[in-house]
Structures are given as C-alpha cells and as structure tokens.
Amino acid sequence: MTWLRWLRQLSLPALRHQAGRQLLALLAVMLGVALPYAVHLINAAALGEFAAAARSIEGQPDLILSRQGGTLDLALFERIAAMPEVLVAAPQVEAAVQMRGADGKVHGLRLLGIDALAATTLSPDLLARPPADESPLQLWLDPQRLHLNRAAAQLLDEQQALIELRHTQGLQLQTTRLQRGGQVEAGGGPLAVIDIAGAQVLLGRMTLDQMALRLQAGVTAEQFLTQATLPSGVRAVPPSDAGARLASMTQAYRVNLGVLSLMALFTGSFLVFAVVSLSVAQRQPQLALLGVLGLSGRERAGLVMAEAALLGLLGSGLGLLLGWELHATVLKLLGGDLGATLGISRVRGAQLEQLPLLVFGLLGFIVCLLAAAAPALAVREMPVAQVLKGLGGAPLRHWPFWLGPGLLLLALPLALAPPWHEMSLGAYAAMLLLLLGGMLSLPQALALLLKRPGGRALAQLARARLREHSGDALQTLSGVLVALALSVAMLVMVGSFRESLQQWLTQMLPxxxxxxxxxxxxxxxxxxxxxxxxxxxxxxxxxxxxxxxxxxxxxxxxxxxxxxxxxxxxxxxxxxxxxxxxxxxxxxxxxxxxxxxxxxxxxxxxxxxxxxxxxxxxxxxxxxxxxxxxxxxxxxxxxxxxxxxxxxxxxxxxxxxxxxxxxxxxxxxxxxxxxxxxxxSDLRSLSLRIFDRSFVLTHGLQAVALAIGLFGIAASQSAQTLARRREFGLLRHLGLARGDILRLLLREAALLAACGTALGLLLGLAISAVLVWVLNPQSFHWSMEMHIPWLRLLGLLAAVFLTAIAAALLAGRQALSADAVQSVKEDW
Structure with missing residues (x-):
C-alpha cells in the first residue's frame, strides 16, 4: 500500500528524530499493558494455587456428609459404608492444633485424621511416601506417626524426629509428642496427617467431622439420598469447588484492582494522543506538501494511523514481557495476596495462556489506534494549500457543546443502578461517563473562566487566544484531568475508608x-x-x-x-x-x-x-x-x-x-x-497496618497513572507551543519581547491549569462519592462516611498546577529559541 511505503520512507526517520517523545509514549503503553496483565497473572496464579491445594486435601469424592454444628457418630458411618450404593467411604477428623517449631515458638497447624485405605482412592496426596525399608501400611496406620506437608515441614529442623503437638482434649489443653513420619504432597498452609484412630485418641472423641463418599458406577447422588435415611441435621452435598468459592469471595476486590490497573493504560492513551498530535504539529508542512504532491487525505491519515499501530505493536509486546516479569517478581517478594487477604503466602508463577496474551496485547494496540484517531482525522481534512502558506493548521474536530454535560447527567441514574451478578457495572459505567463528560466539558468550563473582561494587554491577549482555541484545551488537559480526577477519587475513598475503620475499631473494641x-x-x-x-x-x-x-x-x-x-x-x-x-x-x-x-x-x-x-x-x-x-x-x-x-x-x-x-x-x-x-491499641494498630498493606498496590497503580498524566501535560504543552512558532515570531515583529511571550504562555498555562485542576477536583469528588456510597457497599457490603483529606488534596492539586506551569515554560523556551525572522519567513 502507498502509505506503507511513505511510512518506511518518511515516518521512520521522523520518529527517530522525535525519539525522546516517542520513547515516552512507548513507555506509557508498556506500563498500561504490563500492569493489568501482571495483576491478572497474579490473581490467576493465587486462585489456581489455592484450588490445587484444596483439591489435594479434599480429593475427588461424589458426596460429603457432615452435620451442621456437630459431629457424626461411628454407627452412622458403619451404616453408610455398608450400603450397596457406596463404593468407598472415607471418614475424617479435623482439628486446629499447634506445633513447636525449630525456632522454639508454636505455630498453628491443621490436623487431619484419615483412613489410609480409603484415602488411596479418594485423596492420595494425603498419604506419605514410605522409606525403602518400610511398608506403606506400617507407616500410614501407625497412630503415633505424624506426617507433614511441605509448609509444615519447613517449620522444623530436617533431622528432628519428635514433634511436640499442642491440642485440646475435651476442654483441656494437652501436649503430646509424636514421631515424625513422612511428607505428604498436599499443598496449602501447614498441615499434619495422622491415622484416624490416632487422631481420635489424641482429641479424646470417637466421632467424625465428615465422611467423603465415592458412589458405585451408575449411582447418582439423588439415588443415594433416596436410599439413605439421614438423621436430622446431617446433609450430603457435592464437594465444594474451593477455587470457585475463593474466586467468588474475592471477585469484587479483583475486579476493582483490575479496573484500577487499567488507569495507567487509560491515562497513557492521552499521552499517546499528545505525542501523535505533537508529531503531526511539527510535520504539518511536510504532510501538506505530500498532499500537494498527490497523497490523498485518506492516505495521509493512514500514515498517521500506521505510526500509531507501530507504536501499539511494539508497546504492547514489550508490555506483555514486562507484565510477565513483574508478576513473577511480585509473587516472589509478596506472594499472591495483593491485599485481598487470600491466606496464600507462597505461590508459583502463572501458566502462560494464549487468550490473556491476545486480550491484553490487543487492548494496548487498540488504545493506541483510538488515541491517534483524532489527529489522523485532522490530517485527513487538512487544508494543504493554507498550511503551506502558513494560514491554518490541522484543527481537531469539536464535539457538540451539549455532549459533555449530557454525559455528566447520565452518570447519575447509572450510579444508582443495582449490581448485576454481584458486579457493580452501573457504578463503573457512571465513573467512565463522569470522566468522559468532564473531558468534553473542558471548553465550556474554560469559557466560564474567561468571561472576566479587562486587565492588562497580555492578560487580554491570553484570554482571547484561549477563547478562540478553546477546543485545544481538550487536547492539552484531557490526560491530566483523568489522572487527577482518579487520584482525587482514590485519595478520598481510601481516606474515608481509613477514617471509618478507625471509628469502627473504637466502637467494636471497647x-x-x-x-x-x-x-x-x-x-x-x-x-x-x-x-x-x-x-x-x-x-x-x-x-x-x-x-x-x-x-x-x-x-x-x-x-x-x-x-x-x-x-x-x-x-x-x-x-x-x-x-x-x-x-x-x-x-x-x-x-x-x-x-x-x-x-x-x-x-x-x-x-x-x-x-x-x-x-x-x-x-x-x-x-x-x-x-x-x-x-x-x-x-x-x-x-x-x-x-x-x-x-x-x-x-x-x-x-x-x-x-x-x-x-x-x-x-x-x-x-x-x-x-x-x-x-x-495493638489490635487497632495491627488492623490499620493490614489496611495500609492492602492499599500499597492501589497507591502504586495510582502513582503510575498520575505520573503518566503529568508527562502528558508536558507532551501536550510541547505540541501546542511548537505549533505556534510562527505566531510567536509575528508577535516578536510586532514589538513583544521574548519575556513578554513567555509571560503570555505562563498566563495561558495558569488559566488552563486552574480550569483543569478545578474540574479535576470536582470530578474526583463526584467519582469518590460513587466509590464510597455505591461501589464499596455493592462490592464489599461496607458502608462508610465520606472524609476528605484536604491537605493531601491541596498538595496533589499544587503539584499538578506547578507541573503545567513548568511544562509551559520549558516548551516556550524551546519554541522561542529559533530566530523570529526564520519563524515567519514562510509568510513572505
């Protein structure tokens, strides 16, 4: 295709010339893809590890019999095991005990008493490996031998032969020393397995906690329940899917974390938009010349989209590699918890699957194409003759004035929508509409800010210029508006949660x-x-x-x-x-x-x-x-x-x-x-430490998104300022000094930053209201009062405002570095 040839001959040299800005956009896409992909991999690995550990302990029975709030007697077990519909019946006793470790401290332990013969069929991972000189039955049926899984064995010295076990017998605490047996393959937390007779003697009760049943071939659970007459309170249910249960319990947390991790990609899209716009602004004469030489508007737009596609492919590919390494590093350092209190400490890495690779890779690629769509459309509709004469540029298309306020109003009924399948889709949609509506309302907000008449000449010139180019405010401030609004929302939500938690701890710990x-x-x-x-x-x-x-x-x-x-x-x-x-x-x-x-x-x-x-x-x-x-x-x-x-x-x-x-x-x-x-006081401190640890990753994702937004300010300011070199040259010819033009830029930047930070604060407070009053109650069943950390918010707003001013100053110095005559020579 023609535009592919132009991409190779013209775009690649231009991209190399703008390597610094392109590298910044590439980094934004990388982080935007890497963070959600890493979060997905960590969650998948943690859930898979938990489910595998549960399956290794529970085995694969058809039904599990238990009594709510009580135990099962041996007579019931003997009757059920003798039924012709039952192939295998595996009794089990369970208790929480303690084991003294090599460090001299006691550690919590889960104790399982099993029937080894039945476990060979249902739960082979609970059977210890016998040494070469000992028969399996001699090892498994010894009531004085305690078999540990890997997590429990790590608490002892390798050569330790006796295990000190602390347990209850009746209501009394007892200490018993047992011989160390073999190691079982069951995963999960610390676990000890013993013959069921030894467990019953140890705990001082001759009852069972549950029975696992494997039915005869062709016998269904309904047929068994029809034949078996179970006592009151005893129920027979299929084994629960522990992985699905944990996934359901943590769904809200994982979804919220996934959405938060997409913040970096969302804000990164505006940085890509700014970089592409800057590239287009700097190359308008070249693109116009290509149009005069016969390159159609569609081919010029395809050239810009091809550059964005190249950026998306490279950024997404590198982002997937970074996400894989990031997930491995996090699992190694922090485990698979991610603040959701999964109870999982050691988790192996996730398996490489094609679907997540495709989804997250396409996500980064599509975001780059969408970010470049507006500049590409502007290049397509560029008046090439006027651009060559310096009489006009490639303006971005303006949205209808009512669209922004309309989206803001539409967010309210969506925020009040009930959850769908325990997912707060209405709340997520409301927050998205608030962000989009806020971005599209920037020109109207800026118009209100510019209504004040009078002032000095530079102030009037700054307001007039912004009034005439109010649509450019969307390009300049969109990225920082999103990052600022989300940062404000997270600060308010976390601050409200923490303050409410402190009050709750005071009430619940009298x-x-x-x-x-x-x-x-x-x-x-x-x-x-x-x-x-x-x-x-x-x-x-x-x-x-x-x-x-x-x-x-x-x-x-x-x-x-x-x-x-x-x-x-x-x-x-x-x-x-x-x-x-x-x-x-x-x-x-x-x-x-x-x-x-x-x-x-x-x-x-x-x-x-x-x-x-x-x-x-x-x-x-x-x-x-x-x-x-x-x-x-x-x-x-x-x-x-x-x-x-x-x-x-x-x-x-x-x-x-x-x-x-x-x-x-x-x-x-x-x-x-x-x-x-x-x-x-210790319990309050511990609870708050757990709370703060739970939000460490949240704050990290928020910081990355905000940093990308701040870089977006610099890129947008550069794009707008460099596109105005001829304007600055003309002002120099009209008598304005270089310092006057810099002050003009600073006034414009201050007005834009004031508008952006004010609207970002309002949007952030609106989104935080959705988070506090809708999303948290629907997702976690936690209501709370809103508390606004004004000092931290003011510090955040000041940082964003000063960044915008500094970016304008640096971009202005760069734009004014060229000679004024050279800037306007195309007009002669």
Missing amino acids: AELYLRSGLRGGAVLTPELVAAIQQSPLIERNEPQRSARAWHADTGQEVALQARAFDPAALPLVGAWQKVDRTAVYINEAMRDEWRLQAGQGISLRLMGGARLDGRVAGIWRDYSRQTPALLLPLSDYRRVSGDLAVSELLLWPKPGAEKVTEHLRSLAPQAEDIEIASA
Whole structure:
C-alpha cells in the first residue's frame, strides 16, 4: 500500500528524530499493558494455587456428609459404608492444633485424621511416601506417626524426629509428642496427617467431622439420598469447588484492582494522543506538501494511523514481557495476596495462556489506534494549500457543546443502578461517563473562566487566544484531568475508608485487653482458666464472649455468630436500632444484602449443637472485618437458647494502676502459650497496618497513572507551543519581547491549569462519592462516611498546577529559541 511505503520512507526517520517523545509514549503503553496483565497473572496464579491445594486435601469424592454444628457418630458411618450404593467411604477428623517449631515458638497447624485405605482412592496426596525399608501400611496406620506437608515441614529442623503437638482434649489443653513420619504432597498452609484412630485418641472423641463418599458406577447422588435415611441435621452435598468459592469471595476486590490497573493504560492513551498530535504539529508542512504532491487525505491519515499501530505493536509486546516479569517478581517478594487477604503466602508463577496474551496485547494496540484517531482525522481534512502558506493548521474536530454535560447527567441514574451478578457495572459505567463528560466539558468550563473582561494587554491577549482555541484545551488537559480526577477519587475513598475503620475499631473494641485460646480455630478457654481470670485481683471488669457458627434453618447457609454483652447504642449501626418482641439479633451488611433482610424481620437459625433460635433483626451493623454474613446477639440470649456455656474470648478491663497485667494473666494458664493476649491499641494498630498493606498496590497503580498524566501535560504543552512558532515570531515583529511571550504562555498555562485542576477536583469528588456510597457497599457490603483529606488534596492539586506551569515554560523556551525572522519567513 502507498502509505506503507511513505511510512518506511518518511515516518521512520521522523520518529527517530522525535525519539525522546516517542520513547515516552512507548513507555506509557508498556506500563498500561504490563500492569493489568501482571495483576491478572497474579490473581490467576493465587486462585489456581489455592484450588490445587484444596483439591489435594479434599480429593475427588461424589458426596460429603457432615452435620451442621456437630459431629457424626461411628454407627452412622458403619451404616453408610455398608450400603450397596457406596463404593468407598472415607471418614475424617479435623482439628486446629499447634506445633513447636525449630525456632522454639508454636505455630498453628491443621490436623487431619484419615483412613489410609480409603484415602488411596479418594485423596492420595494425603498419604506419605514410605522409606525403602518400610511398608506403606506400617507407616500410614501407625497412630503415633505424624506426617507433614511441605509448609509444615519447613517449620522444623530436617533431622528432628519428635514433634511436640499442642491440642485440646475435651476442654483441656494437652501436649503430646509424636514421631515424625513422612511428607505428604498436599499443598496449602501447614498441615499434619495422622491415622484416624490416632487422631481420635489424641482429641479424646470417637466421632467424625465428615465422611467423603465415592458412589458405585451408575449411582447418582439423588439415588443415594433416596436410599439413605439421614438423621436430622446431617446433609450430603457435592464437594465444594474451593477455587470457585475463593474466586467468588474475592471477585469484587479483583475486579476493582483490575479496573484500577487499567488507569495507567487509560491515562497513557492521552499521552499517546499528545505525542501523535505533537508529531503531526511539527510535520504539518511536510504532510501538506505530500498532499500537494498527490497523497490523498485518506492516505495521509493512514500514515498517521500506521505510526500509531507501530507504536501499539511494539508497546504492547514489550508490555506483555514486562507484565510477565513483574508478576513473577511480585509473587516472589509478596506472594499472591495483593491485599485481598487470600491466606496464600507462597505461590508459583502463572501458566502462560494464549487468550490473556491476545486480550491484553490487543487492548494496548487498540488504545493506541483510538488515541491517534483524532489527529489522523485532522490530517485527513487538512487544508494543504493554507498550511503551506502558513494560514491554518490541522484543527481537531469539536464535539457538540451539549455532549459533555449530557454525559455528566447520565452518570447519575447509572450510579444508582443495582449490581448485576454481584458486579457493580452501573457504578463503573457512571465513573467512565463522569470522566468522559468532564473531558468534553473542558471548553465550556474554560469559557466560564474567561468571561472576566479587562486587565492588562497580555492578560487580554491570553484570554482571547484561549477563547478562540478553546477546543485545544481538550487536547492539552484531557490526560491530566483523568489522572487527577482518579487520584482525587482514590485519595478520598481510601481516606474515608481509613477514617471509618478507625471509628469502627473504637466502637467494636471497647475493652482494654482481649484474651483467647492460643490454639485459635474455634478453640475455647477452659472453665478453670476463665474462673481464675475472673477472680484475679488485677481485673476490675470482664465480659465473656462466644464466637461460633450458625446456619439458616431452611437453606443451611452458614453465618458467623458472636455473642456478648453490649449496648446497642454503642454499636456502629446503619440507621437506628429498634426494640423487638423476640430475641434481638443484629446482622451485618453482608447478611442483610445476601439474605435480603431488614430491621424488624424475623429470622430462624440452627445453632451449634442443634438448638433452634427464632429471633428478629433489631439492627444492622457495619462489619469491616469480613465480607460474609455475620450476626451479633446478647450472650444471655445465646446461652438461654443454646445451653452453650463455653467462652471463646474474654474482654478485660484491668484495675487502674495495675502493673504487669499481661504477665499475671499468662501465669494463670498452665503454659504461657495457652492463651493469646492483645491490647485494644495493638489490635487497632495491627488492623490499620493490614489496611495500609492492602492499599500499597492501589497507591502504586495510582502513582503510575498520575505520573503518566503529568508527562502528558508536558507532551501536550510541547505540541501546542511548537505549533505556534510562527505566531510567536509575528508577535516578536510586532514589538513583544521574548519575556513578554513567555509571560503570555505562563498566563495561558495558569488559566488552563486552574480550569483543569478545578474540574479535576470536582470530578474526583463526584467519582469518590460513587466509590464510597455505591461501589464499596455493592462490592464489599461496607458502608462508610465520606472524609476528605484536604491537605493531601491541596498538595496533589499544587503539584499538578506547578507541573503545567513548568511544562509551559520549558516548551516556550524551546519554541522561542529559533530566530523570529526564520519563524515567519514562510509568510513572505
């Protein structure tokens, strides 16, 4: 094609001449492709690792039998295993225990008691490899041998033969030493596997936590359930897809992070637009001459688009390579968490797949073509004869004046739209329309700013010039407007979230000290320890708390339960609480949204142990600790209904002036490691550190996008200023000094920057309102109050404003470096 020949003969030398600016655009495209691709790879690797680890432990059964809030007796197992429809029945016992590591500290561990013979069929990854001189059955069936996976084995010395295990037996904490067995292939966190008989003796109970069933060939789950008569509370369900469950739980976080990672590509598109516009501005005479020599407008536009395509291909290819290396580096340094609290520390790299490569590569390529479309269209419609005479350029097409305000108004109903399949598509669309509407409203906003009459000659000239070329404001400020608006929105959202979290922690942590069992995992405090602490002379006041689980009486949906004494007025409630005629239950926002409940509605729950609780929702509270359903009720009501007197945690208020309270409380336990104690201030600090860590990547992505936007200012200013060399030469001939022209440029830049920063601030606040009041409640079930960090916002606005001024000054010096006569000689 003709324009390909011109690309080789004319464009490549021109691109080499503008290597610095082209390199800047190339870097923007690289980062714009690399960041979302790396985020996608990290998320895919983390989810794949989690799912593989879960499958290696759960195996591949057809059904899993369990009892809500209880255990299964051996008689039921024997009856189910003897059914002709069942091929294999694998019993399992599970508990949270502790193991003393090589560092002398105790570490949490998941203990599984299995039937090795059944596991050979269902869960072979749970079977340890025997040494050459020992039979597999002798190793697997030994109740004194503990087999560890890789994560658990790394906590011990390689030559350590005995393992000190801390566990509960009944309600008492016990310490047992077992022989170290082999290593199992199951992945995930620290895991210990033992023969089921050894686990039952170790835990002091002859019951099972669940049974995994493999049915006979041709037998369906429905046929089995028809033949089996299961006791009340026992359910048989297919094995859950752990990977799909985790993907669903973290979907909102991953989608938001993916959208945020696209900020760099979005703002980078404006930098590409500015660089292409600058290239066109500098080469207008050459392009016009090509038009006179016979190159059609379509071929001239194709030449510009070919240059953008070359930039897109190279930038996308390099971006994919950078994204792959970036994801490997992040996984090596930080693991696969990315702030979503996935509980995954060590993750292997993602597998190279063709579809993501194609999608992200095409994304960068298409963005470059779209960014170059407007300059290419302007070149196509260029009045070549006038350009050669210096009487006109290649103006960009102006949008209808009503389009920008119309998009801004359209954003409101979209922001109020309900989520679709748990995705806030309306909120995302509203934010996009706010950005597009703000960009297209720049000329109108600038016109309002230029209405003030009078002033000195340079001020009048600056306003007149901007008034006549208001459409160029879109080209100059679009990129920085997007980056600034999104940066303002993220600053306000994160600041609002952090301030709301601090207030929530103050409300939810009323005590000075918090004490729980060192075993965690649902372990409770022994009655003797609770009594000793309550009678301690150093403790002025204490309140027991029970943390457990409950299930919807009809659907079986699980909910976290917390029972303690509290004042409803002191809870972080959404709205007011109300008195009810049944047991008062306070639900979190996730439970309200998922179970479609409102204050005043009745609710029936099955508690651990089988008791049924019929209550009524008395209020809805904010819960920043989870995104899943949870409820809170008075401890007295819970004990009355359930008969459960166990204590999971103790809230403690030491006496004024009491010293060494923590050491005293540890001395009351049989061993200091039996309990964990934390002060309210420590818990608040830990929570805020976790919060800040969760937003490290967010701030990094935001900084990259803002940096690209700031570079876009410099490129846009250069494009506009260099295109005005003849104008500056004419002003010099009319008597203006070089300093006068620089002051003129600075006035224009100040007006443009003031307009851009003001509109960026307003757009950012509007987008932050969508984030705080729509996206967060819909995605995470977290409502919050808006708090605006004015000092940080003012610093951000000042940085953007000064960058625009500095860019104008540098571009003006470059444009005025040529001799004035040489600048206007084409007009003679």
